[in-house]
Amino acid sequence: MSDNGVIFSTEALNLWYGKNQALKNINVNIKMQKVTAIIGPSGCGKSTFLKVLNRMVDLVPNVKYTGSVNLQGHNIFDENINLVNLRTRVGMVFQKPNPFPKSIFENVAFGPRIHGKHKKSELNELVEKSLRQAALWDEVKDRLNEPGLSLSGGQQQRLCIARTLANEPEVILMDEPTSALDPAATSRIEDLVRSLRKHYNIIIVTHNMQQAGRVSDETFFFLNGELIETDRTEVIFTNPKDNRTEEYITGRFG
C-alpha cells in the first residue's frame, strides 16, 4: 500500500460521541507528500477526523468508532497498535499554541528525550535543526533557556511545530493552527507549511478557505459528519462538483 502514494486510507469510518454520530461512513485516501486541507463549517467533524488519525480522539470520553484507518498497511484501530509509536510518527499541532511551561530548548527536546535520546550533543543538533525548520531559530537562538511561554503567540505556535518536527514524524496533523493568531503570524505559519510540504505529509484543518487555497494541494470538504467532496484544491475552489461544496465555498452558509 505504501507504494501507490497513499499515506492514510479510511474505510467505512464511523464515529460517535455518546449517541451523537460525528463521522459518517468516511472512505478516503490521503495522498503522500501533499498538503491536504480539510474544510467545512464548525461542527462538521473535520477536527474529529484529524484526531482519529493519531488516535488522540481516544481521549474524549464516550467515544466509539468503527471501520478502519490504514496507515501504510496497518489498521491503526487494531488492538496491537503501539499508540506511542503511532503518535511519534503522526505528530500534531493544536488550535491554540500549547508550549509546555519549560524552556524553549526543553520544549523542543521533550519528544526526543522521552524517546530515549539523552546525549547532549545529539539533542543540541536536533533542537537547532527543528527550530530552523520551523523558521524560529533566528528569533530564539540567543534565548533558548527562556520559557517557551514568553514567546509571542505566533512564535509559540512555531515552537509547537518545531517540537513536533523534533520527533521526525511522517505526518503532521494541524488542527486550525492559525485560528488564534493575527494575520502576520498566520502568514508566517502558512509559509512554513509550504516549506515543510517537501519533507512531510501535512494534513491541515482550517476554517479559513483562503488559507486552504494558499497552502494545500488537496482539499476535503466535510459537512455534518459526511465527506462531501475531495479533489485537488484548485478544482474544489474553481469547479466543485457538489453544489453543497459550491454553496460553502461561495459563502452561502457556514
Place this chain on the structure above:
Amino acid sequence: MAKLDEADFYKIQVQKQPAVGTSSRKMQDDLTQQSIKSNLGNFILEKFFLICGMLSIFVLLLILYFLLKNSWPALQEVRISEFIFGQRWMPSSPNPGFGALPLILGSIIITVGALLMAVPWSLAAAVYLGEAAPRLIREILKPVIEVLEIFPSVVLGFIALVVVGPFIARVFNLSSGLIGLTGAIVLAIMALPTIISISEDALNSVPKDYKEAAIALGATNWETARYVSIPAASSGIVAAVMLGFGRVVGETMAVLMAAGNALDMPLKEILNIPVPTLMQSMRTLTATIAIEASDVPWGSTHYHALFVIGVVLFVITFLVNLVSDIMLSRFQEVNRND
C-alpha cells in the same frame, strides 16, 4: 551548542529527504511493535494507581466493619432497646447501666440549639457575601472564614469554659455556666464557616442570566436575592445546612469542655410535661467517647458499648453526607444544564 551553518543544515535535510519513502519501512515495524517491558511497567503502574484510588472506599468500609465488629459483643449483652430508651448510663459501675437516652437527647438538643443559631446567622452572612459585598471585601473575607474553619476546637472549648460559661452563669444567675446552651453557642460558631462557605458557593453558581433578567425587570438587588438567587440556590443551601449539622453532631472537644457533661436527662418538667431544655448540664454522644474511651479496659462490655455509640455517630454523619451529596450534585446538574 554546536553551531550548524546553512550547509550543515541542508546536509541534514538531504539525509532526511528520503524519509517519507524509506522510513515507512521502519514505521511498518514499530507501529505494532510492543515493548513487553514498558507494557508491563505501565500495567503495574496503572494497577498501583487504581489500588491507591480505591483506598478511600476500602478505608470507609474498614471503619464501618471495625465499628460494627467491636460493637457486636455489647449488642449481644445489652438489648438495643435498653441502649436507645434506657435512662441510666453507668457502664463501669458494678451494676452497669447502658441507657444512652440522656446522651442521645443531649446530642440532639445541643445540635438543634446550635443550628437554630447558626443557620439564620450564616445564611445572612452568606447572602451578604454572595449578593451584596463588593468583590474586594469578598476576596478578603473568604480566607478569614477559612481561618475560622481550621480553628482548633479545643481552643474554642477553652474559650467557652473560661469566658462564655461564666458569662452565661451571670446572665441566668446559675452556679455554673457549663450547660447545653454554652455548648450550643460554641458549636454554632464552629458550624458558621461550613454553612457560610457552601451556601455562598451555591449562591455564586446561580447563573448570571437569572439575576440579570430580574434586574432588567426593575428588581432591586435585594429582591433579586430574595426571589431569584436564594430560591435557585435552595438545594445547595439545604446541603450546606446538612453539612453544618454533620459538623455539629460530630464535634467533640468544644462541646466536651462547654456543656458540663452531666448524665441526667436533659429535660425540664413544665406543667408535668418533660420538655427538652438547654439550660442544664448535659453530655453528648461524642463527649462520652472522649471521656471514657481513654481509660476503659480493652475488650470489656463498656469498651464495646462505646463502639455502639461510634456506630450511631458514623451512621448519622454518613446519611447526612449522602443526602447533602445528592442534593449538591443535583444542584450542580441543574445549573450545568443552564
Place this chain on the structure above:
Amino acid sequence: MTEMERNLRNKKIAEKVYFSMCGLFMILTIAVLFWILYDVASKGYSTINWTFLTDRPREQMTAGGIWPAIVGTFYVASLTIIISVPVGITSAIYLNEYASKGTLVRVIRLSIRNLSGVPSIVYGLFGLGLFAATLGLGTSLISAALTLSIMSLPWVITASEEALKAVPQSFREGGLALGATKWQMIRQLVLPNAISGMATGSILALARATGETAPIILTGAAFFLPALPTSLSDRFMAMPYHLYILATQHMSPAQVRPIAYATALVLIAMVMGLNMVAIIWRYQIRKKQTW
C-alpha cells in the same frame, strides 16, 4: 413625588436595610473570630517567654513550659503528613488522570466526601480499635499518626486533585501527541506543575491535623511525660491535649489559667502560621503562573 418614585425609593430603602442586616451578621462572624484571637493573645502573651517554649512542665504544671507538647505535636503532625501525603497524591492522580468517568469513580468520590464527614472522635475510636488494640501498636505515636493520617486523607486527596485540575488539559494533549506514555506525560508535564499546589494543600492539612485533639486522646497522647518520645511506640504529649488538661483536668484550674492561655496562643499561632504560609504560597504561585 409620584407614586412610582415613592415606590422605588421605598424599595431602595428596603434593600439597604436588608443588606445591612445581612452585613451585620457577617461583621458579627468576623468579630467573634477577632475577639477570640484578641482574648487569647492578650491573656496569653505575657506568659510566653523563652523558658516557656523550651522547658518542660514543672510543679504539677503550674510552672515551667510546654516544650514536650510542642515536640509531640510536631512529631505526630509530621508523621501524619509523611504517611497521608504520598497516599493522598497517588489517589488523586488515579482519580484525575487514570480513572474514566463511571460508577467506580462516583463511589470513590462519595467515599472521600463521607470520610471527610466522619466525626474525628469516631476516627479516634477506630484508631484505638484497629491500630492500638487489634494490631498491637498500643497507644503510641505511631497509632495516633496513623489515625490522623486516615482522617486527613480526604483533605489531602481533595487538595491534590484541585492542584491536578489546575494543570491545563493542553499540556496533557501536547505530551501525548508527541508520543509520551501516560506516565511520562504525568511525570514530566502534570506533576511538576501541580506539585506546589499539592504542597500548599498538604500544609493546610498539616495545620488542621495540628489542632486535632479527639483522635489523639484515644490513641496515644499522654497526660504528662517528663521525657520526649524516643520511638514510634512511645506515647507523647501534644499541645491541644495539654490545653484540654490544663483547662479541665487540673486540680487548680485558676492557678494554671495563664499557662493555659499561653498554650492556646502558641497552638493558634502554629495553626494559623501554617495556614498563612499556605495561603501566601498559593497566592505567589498564582501570581507567577503564566498559564
